[in-house]
Amino acid sequence: MLLITCPWCGPRDEIEFSCGGEAHITRPSEPEALTDEAWADYLFNRTNPKGPHAERWVHTHGCRRWFNVLRNTATNEILAVYEMGKPRPDGEGS
Amino acid sequence: MAEPYQRQSALAHLGLAARAAADREKSDAGVQLGERAFPGQLNLRGDPGNEEFMDAASGTVDCVLPTVPNTSAGEDDLEEGPRVLWLAPVEWLIVTAAGAEEALAGELVAAAAGCGGSVTDVSDARTVIVLQGPNARDVLMKGCPLDLHPDVFRPGHCAQSLLARAAVILYRRADEADGSASFEIHVTRSFADYLWVWLEDAAGEYGVQVIEV
Numbered sequence: 375m376l377l378i379t380c381p382w383c384g385p386r387d388e389i390e391f392s393c394g395g396e397a398h399i400t401r402p403s404e405p406e407a408l409t410d411e412a413w414a415d416y417l418f419n420r421t422n423p424k425g426p427h428a429e430r431w432v433h434t435h436g437c438r439r440w441f442n443v444l445r446n447t448a449t450n451e452i453l454a455v456y457e458m459g460k461p462r463p464d465g466e467g468s
Numbered sequence: 469m470a471e472p473y474q475r476q477s478a479l480a481h482l483g484l485a486a487r488a489a490a491d492r493e494k495s496d497a498g499v500q501l502g503e504r505a506f507p508g509q510l511n512l513r514g515d516p517g518n519e520e521f522m523d524a525a526s527g528t529v530d531c532v533l534p535t536v537p538n539t540s541a542g543e544d545d546l547e548e549g550p551r552v553l554w555l556a557p558v559e560w561l562i563v564t565a566a567g568a569e570e571a572l573a574g575e576l577v578a579a580a581a582g583c584g585g586s587v588t589d590v591s592d593a594r595t596v597i598v599l600q601g602p603n604a605r606d607v608l609m610k611g612c613p614l615d616l617h618p619d620v621f622r623p624g625h626c627a628q629s630l631l632a633r634a635a636v637i638l639y640r641r642a643d644e645a646d647g648s649a650s651f652e653i654h655v656t657r658s659f660a661d662y663l664w665v666w667l668e669d670a671a672g673e674y675g676v677q678v679i680e681v
């Protein structure tokens with residue numbers, strides 16, 4: 375069970391949250407200009423790393439705000455919690 | 469709001485008034501449970517960074533809207549006036565005495581709608597279960613992941629969380645005269661019966677007294 379620090383409500387139990395998958399995936403501004411491969415990559419392909427992973431979480435049963443979490447997928451250690459729209463704090467990846 | 473003669477509280481079918489009458493002499497119960505029926509509840513949304521909105525809304529509810537997460541402002545005793553719970557950075561729950569919500573909603577709309585505020589009467593969405601007594605906190609700890617240590621979750625604090633997997637808004641009232649804690653649990657109508665049964669079961673080992681609220 376993870377203890378996740380909501381940027382507003384503070385540390386709360388994992389059961390109050392829902393995970394929204396990988397963060398920092400930007401919708402292409404001109405989808406019609408993309409190849410099928412590039413569009414499929416945007417829709418379906420995710421990084422799935424072993425190690426630090428930036429993902430979106432929502433405090434479903436609390437304040438219902440979305441935010442980003444940097445989580446080590448191998449150890450479940452939460453390395454950072456940061457607001458939507460802010461860059462990934464370790465400077466890695468997209 | 470439903471016509472008053474048609475309106476039934478979420479736990480009306482449990483006959484709590486009769487049980488409270490039968491339990492009146494009970495003095496050794498570790499937990500007291502009751503339903504505060506028809507709580508006035510208004511959902512207020514607005515931007516706390518907008519001074520005009522904050523002044524208008526705060527002036528109408530007679531207290532400054534709380535901006536510190538998990539805290540409340542206003543009155544503990546609803547007969548004295550409304551109580552405002554922080555729900556989210558742009559959202560509050562205003563709790564009033566039964567019947568006081570309609571007039572207040574009108575005043576709030578008049579004051580705050582022009583500066584980005586939005587008011588929704590959600591009184592019939594949830595009922596309030598009162599849980600108090602020396603073992604009240606022990607009962608909550610069986611089904612709630614919040615840190616309920618008395619120094620952390622203090623009188624006047626509130627939180628949205630899960631209790632026995634049901635979504636609740638929890639508010640800690642001023643302590644009872646004997647120093648024991650008192651909580652109000654806002655629970656959606658459709659979960660009220662389930663949560664009441666769970667609470668009675670969880671509190672069984674401490675002795676339960678049903679009270680009139």
Ligand SMILES: [Zn+2]
Pocket residue numbers: 380381382383384433436437438439
């Ligand atoms: Zn939160």
